[in-house]
Amino acid sequence: MEKAKKTKSIYYKFLGKTYIKSDSVVGAVFILPAVVLGAIFVIAPMVVSLSYAFTDANLLKLNEVGWAGLRQFKKAFTDRFMWNAFKNTMIFVVKVVPLQLLAALGLALILNTKIRGNTFFRWAFFCPVMLSLAVTSFLWMNLLNPEEGLINALLKVFHIPPQPFLESPKQAMNVIVVISAWQGAGYQMLIFLSGLKNIPPELYEAAGVDGAGSGTKFFRITLPSILPTFSFVLVTMLIGAFRLMTQPMIMTQGGPTDSTMTMSYYIYQQGIKYRDVGYSSAIALLYTLFMSTVALTLRKVTDQKD
Numbered sequence: 001m002e003k004a005k006k007t008k009s010i011y012y013k014f015l016g017k018t019y020i021k022s023d024s025v026v027g028a029v030f031i032l033p034a035v036v037l038g039a040i041f042v043i044a045p046m047v048v049s050l051s052y053a054f055t056d057a058n059l060l061k062l063n064e065v066g067w068a069g070l071r072q073f074k075k076a077f078t079d080r081f082m083w084n085a086f087k088n089t090m091i092f093v094v095k096v097v098p099l100q101l102l103a104a105l106g107l108a109l110i111l112n113t114k115i116r117g118n119t120f121f122r123w124a125f126f127c128p129v130m131l132s133l134a135v136t137s138f139l140w141m142n143l144l145n146p147e148e149g150l151i152n153a154l155l156k157v158f159h160i161p162p163q164p165f166l167e168s169p170k171q172a173m174n175v176i177v178v179i180s181a182w183q184g185a186g187y188q189m190l191i192f193l194s195g196l197k198n199i200p201p202e203l204y205e206a207a208g209v210d211g212a213g214s215g216t217k218f219f220r221i222t223l224p225s226i227l228p229t230f231s232f233v234l235v236t237m238l239i240g241a242f243r244l245m246t247q248p249m250i251m252t253q254g255g256p257t258d259s260t261m262t263m264s265y266y267i268y269q270q271g272i273k274y275r276d277v278g279y280s281s282a283i284a285l286l287y288t289l290f291m292s293t294v295a296l297t298l299r300k301v302t303d304q305k306d
Contacts, residue, residue, distance in 0.1 A: 052281040059275035072282035082283060084258055085266035092177060092262065093241040100181040100237060104188035105230075109222075111189070112196045122193075126186040133183070133246040140179050141166070141251055166252050169259040176247050176260060184240065188233045195229030196222070231302035235295050242291045263287050 011018050056068045076082055107125050111118055128136065143150050144165040152162040166172050203221050212220065223230075245264035248254055254261035254269075267287065271280030 049281045049284060052277050053285045054282075055278045057278040057281070059271075059277055062277075065278075068278060072279050073286065075279060076283050076286060081258070081261075082263075082266060085261045085263050088173065088258075088260060089242065089244065089262045089264075091173060092180075092244055093238065095174070095177045096180050096241050097234070097237055099177065100185050100188065101234065103181055103185040104233065105192050107185065107189040108192035108196055111193060122190075125189055128183040129186045131183070134250060136179065136183055137247050137250040140175075144175065167256060169256050172252050172256060172260050176244075176251065180241075180244070180247060184237070188237060191229060191233055192226065195226040199225045227302070231299065234302065235299050238298065239291060239295055242287075242294075 010021055013019070052065075053072060054068060054070075055065045056072075057065045111122055111125075115121075144152075146152060146162055146164050146167060149165075151165070155162060164171060165175050199222065203225075204217055207217050207221060243264050244262045245268060248260040248262055248265050249268070252260045254265055263283070267280050267284050270276050270283065
């Protein structure tokens with residue numbers, strides 16, 4: 001009887017499931033630092049930002065915060081500079097997501113075959129991911145320098161006139177798109193590669209016996225098999241593209257003529273440069289709701305297809 005009571009005391013039930021008390025304590029200890037840091041640096045700033053969105057808070061007058069209601073949101077909808085930043089962000093998303101997605105999937109398909117130097121190429125393609133955005137931004141600024149940059153020096157060899165690149169309103173965003181796709185494709189490549197490794201080789205062998213070609217195998221076997229992976233990569237890539245800020249901040253400062261001003265950078269400028277925390281919080285709230293709606297809708301659509 002005592003043994004039964006002792007055995008029962010080491011278990012507990014929560015939401016209809018049975019857990020071991022000692023395991024739960026160990027798990028709680030391990031997860032506690034992440035929970036504390038998340039509460040301090042993620043949840044708390046979100047709550048503060050949400051509260052500031054309905055005020056006229058200014059960084060220089062935080063002791064004189066007044067209630068503004070929906071005034072900041074009305075201001076946002078009539079702000080042509082914000083709409084320009086939103087347009088630039090959408091242009092970046094529409095261009096970079098397909099480019100980076102195709103590059104990552106293409107590299108994964110190549111590295112999934114038995115080619116010589118496979119390990120080296122995996123490392124080489126993933127290497128840009130390990131560099132910080134600030135470092136790569138400064139690197140590309142030097143390479144793309146209209147007067148002394150290596151890129152224009154190479155173009156000169158082929159008798160191509162020098163290009164303004166980041167100094168041109170027509171070229172600056174496209175340059176940032178290519179650089180962003182180059183740096184991020186290696187990470188998604190590894191995710192795709194892990195999905196490709198899980199496809200049973202017997203499926204390809206059976207398809208080959210039936211006379212299926214490479215295209216048929218890709219669209220009938222490979223693509224349907226990695227659809228959950230494809231969905232995950234697409235959603236995370238989309239969210240990352242919506243949050244573009246570092247490259248325009250360092251490489252162009254939003255210019256020339258606001259052609260690379262993005263929503264994240266505009267929110268940063270309003271809150272830090274102009275000290276208008278209330279307005280920047282209102283824009284951030286609206287933009288977060290927009291991003292969440294797009295991401296959840298896309299995830300739901302891809303899940304239904306899956």
